[in-house]
Amino acid sequence: MQIPFRKHRGYDPLGDCGKGKCPVCARNSAVFRVKNTLEKEEFTSDAVAPFVGRFGYPNINIGILAPPEQKDDSWLYDAPKHWASENFEIPRIVDFRSSLLNSRYNINIKKRVKLLELSQDIAMSSKPVDIDIQLHEKPKFRLNIDSHLAPTGPNAKLKKAQITENPKIHTKVYKVFDDIDLKANEAVNYLYENNFDENFLSRILSVGTLGLKKDRKLVPTRWSITATDDIIGKNLINGIKDFSEISSYYAYFGNYLGNYYLILMFPEIWSYELFETYVPPNWNFGKPLRYSTDYESYSGRKEYAFGTVGGYYTVRLAILEKLNEIKRQASVLALRFITDEYTMPLGVWVTREATRKAVQDKPIEFSSKELMIEYARKLIKKKFSCNADYLLNASKLLKSVKQQKKLISFIQ
Numbered sequence: 001m002q003i004p005f006r007k008h009r010g011y012d013p014l015g016d017c018g019k020g021k022c023p024v025c026a027r028n029s030a031v032f033r034v035k036n037t038l039e040k041e042e043f044t045s046d047a048v049a050p051f052v053g054r055f056g057y058p059n060i061n062i063g064i065l066a067p068p069e070q071k072d073d074s075w076l077y078d079a080p081k082h083w084a085s086e087n088f089e090i091p092r093i094v095d096f097r098s099s100l101l102n103s104r105y106n107i108n109i110k111k112r113v114k115l116l117e118l119s120q121d122i123a124m125s126s127k128p129v130d131i132d133i134q135l136h137e138k139p140k141f142r143l144n145i146d147s148h149l150a151p152t153g154p155n156a157k158l159k160k161a162q163i164t165e166n167p168k169i170h171t172k173v174y175k176v177f178d179d180i181d182l183k184a185n186e187a188v189n190y191l192y193e194n195n196f197d198e199n200f201l202s203r204i205l206s207v208g209t210l211g212l213k214k215d216r217k218l219v220p221t222r223w224s225i226t227a228t229d230d231i232i233g234k235n236l237i238n239g240i241k242d243f244s245e246i247s248s249y250y251a252y253f254g255n256y257l258g259n260y261y262l263i264l265m266f267p268e269i270w271s272y273e274l275f276e277t278y279v280p281p282n283w284n285f286g287k288p289l290r291y292s293t294d295y296e297s298y299s300g301r302k303e304y305a306f307g308t309v310g311g312y313y314t315v316r317l318a319i320l321e322k323l324n325e326i327k328r329q330a331s332v333l334a335l336r337f338i339t340d341e342y343t344m345p346l347g348v349w350v351t352r353e354a355t356r357k358a359v360q361d362k363p364i365e366f367s368s369k370e371l372m373i374e375y376a377r378k379l380i381k382k383k384f385s386c387n388a389d390y391l392l393n394a395s396k397l398l399k400s401v402k403q404q405k406k407l408i409s410f411i412q
Contacts, residue, residue, distance in 0.1 A: 041135045046074035046128035047163070050119040051102055051152065052206045054220035062119055062207070062218065063104035064161060065152060066131060074128045080150065081197050084353035090257055090344055097151040098143050103133050103158040109208075109218040116207070116218075118161055123207045124177060125167035134160040148222050148310050150347040172196075177209045184211035185231045192232050198317070199349065202228040222310075225348060229313035236320040237300070240329045241270055249366040250330070251375060254358030257350055258341025260383070261334060261358040262376060263319065266369060266401050268331040271297050273397040274308050274315055276336040279384045289390040295397060311336070314352035322359040333397050335376075337384050369401065 051063040067074060076082065077096045105115055122129050139156035169177075172194050176187040187210040188201050206224035208216045219227065250265040277291040294305035294312045305312035319332050336351065366372040373392065380388040392398060 041138055041159075042133065043068055044070060044130070044132050044164075045101075046070055047122045047131040048074055048100065048128050049078045049203055050123050050207050050221075051104075052218055052221045052224070053104070054222055056106075057220065058109040059106060060109060060218065060220065061104040061106055062116065063102035063152075063155070064119060064122060064131070064133070064158065065100045065102055066128075066133065067099045068101050070130070078150070078199070080199050080347075080349035080353065084256055084349075084357065087256075090342075090346065093346060094143070094151060094344060098153045100153045101139055102144075102152050102155045103135060103161065104155060105158045107218070115158070115161065118163060120177075120204075120207045120209050121163060121167040121169070123203045124169045124173050124209060126170055126173075127168050129163055129167050130165040132162045132164055133158065145345055146222075146347065147345040148225070148348050150349065151344075170196075173204065177204075180213035180216075182211070184215065185235075187211065188228060188231045189235045192235075198225075198228050198232065198352070201232075226310045226313050229310070229317045229352070233313060233317045233320055234300075236317070236324050237270060240320065240323045241298075243323070243327050243329045245269065246326075246328045246330045249369060249372040250363035251366065251372055252359045252361070252363045253379065254354070254361065256354035256357050257346070258339045258343070259350055259354040260337040260339065261315070261355050262337075262379065263355070263358055264333040264335075264372060264376060265330040265363070266333070266397075268401055269298050270329045271295075271331040271397055271400060272316055272319065272334070273332075273395060274305075274312050274334045274336065275391045275395070276308050276311060276338065277386075277391065278338045279386055281340055283385045285381065285385050285387055289386055291391060291394075293394065297400065310348040311351040314348045315355045318352050318355035318359065321356070331397055331401055333395060335380075335388075335391060337380075337386075339384075373398075 045066040045068060047064050047066045049065045051065050053061040053063070055061075065078065067077060077100055083093055107113060107116060122131075136157040136159045139154040141154045143151055143153060144155070145151045172191060173196070176182055176190060179187070184205065188205065191201055192198070202221070202224040204210060205228055206219045206221050208218050210216070245267045246265055247267060249267065252261075252263040252265075254261060273293065273295040275291050275293045277289045279289070292307040294307045315334050315336070319334065323329060334355070342350075364375065366375065376392070377388045380386050
């Protein structure tokens with residue numbers, strides 16, 4: 001859903017406007033720090049990742065994301081899973097991403113040129129690649145933010161690029177790249193099962209390195225992220241449907257960067273529903289909540305989740321990973337509460353990692369649906385001053401669970 005992020009007032013290049021943990025001051029600090037290094041059209045750096053745009057499709061821009069100078073920790077500039085595991089806060093993440101220069105060139109999604117091969121090598125490499133870059137012009141600093149994508153820094157038109165070392169490409173990655181008879185979804189699941197994370201997988205999917213030869217093409221990064229989460233999620237769903245249902249009612253609660261998730265699991269066959277709502281401070285308890293929502297039954301979805309968009313698939317993946325870990329299936333209601341702590345959009349990876357954090361601890365168990373729902377009401381009222389019934393009464397999943405109980409009672 002669209003979040004009304006508050007505007008920043010004031011400018012302090014040292015990154016202290018008096019508000020503490022301010023992402024805009026972090027961005028300003030990055031400007032102050034890298035300004036001199038941006039005053040040139042040629043530089044040597046570490047290529048962190050490719051970035052595939054979507055505007056003008058099928059003729060789109062591909063960018064090479066790299067800081068304007070070589071750094072020992074350049075891998076940290078594109079490491080969402082690590083950011084979350086180490087509890088990096090928004091200013092630090094913004095500082096990393098603000099410093100990434102997007103050196104881009106235009107290409108048709110089906111065309112194969114030398115620069116594309118270079119971008120593919122960067123994507124498939126398990127570590128940043130040394131690279132020499134020449135630009136047509138000096139870049140101008142800006143921070144590009146998007147609710148779906150991690151932020152990036154300035155853009156500049158690429159004139160020439162050359163990799164100056166051999167990319168470190170894992171043998172399993174090269175195996176799926178070389179196999180032109182392997183479907184893209186099979187390649188993604190194979191690598192995921194061999195411990196390659198979804199950020200890496202969406203990266204290599206975006207630059208056309210996976211799939212049947214005739215189907216290989218560029219996929220905008222925004223789309224490849226959702227495609228990767230969906231591919232992995234559907235494969236996990238197929239597996240958990242063979243498991244028994246959980247034995248009681250489970251409630252998980254946790255957050256990351258001001259994104260709070262209450263995950264309610266019911267001892268039923270697989271189904272899933274996500275609600276997202278923004279809760280400003282000092283919310284009036286009686287005031288209706290504005291929300292976005294999407295749902296899937298046991299038989300799945302046939303169309304894109306237009307209400308909660310990419311977050312639907314990231315949250316589902318994190319939940320499915322948990323169910324796969326405990327070898328059970330369940331009907332799962334996920335409630336996301338976005339607070340003013342989330343001061344700048346950082347991309348849908350935040351929702352995936354926040355959900356993973358929420359389900360990593362032992363759940364609170366309940367003997368009945370009624371007890372768990374009452375717990376949810378009290379928690380939401382205490383934490384967010386919100387009336388949970390605005391969400392719960394709109395839930396298709398809860399209605400389905402209620403109907404299933406009636407059917408079972410009738411049969412018995």
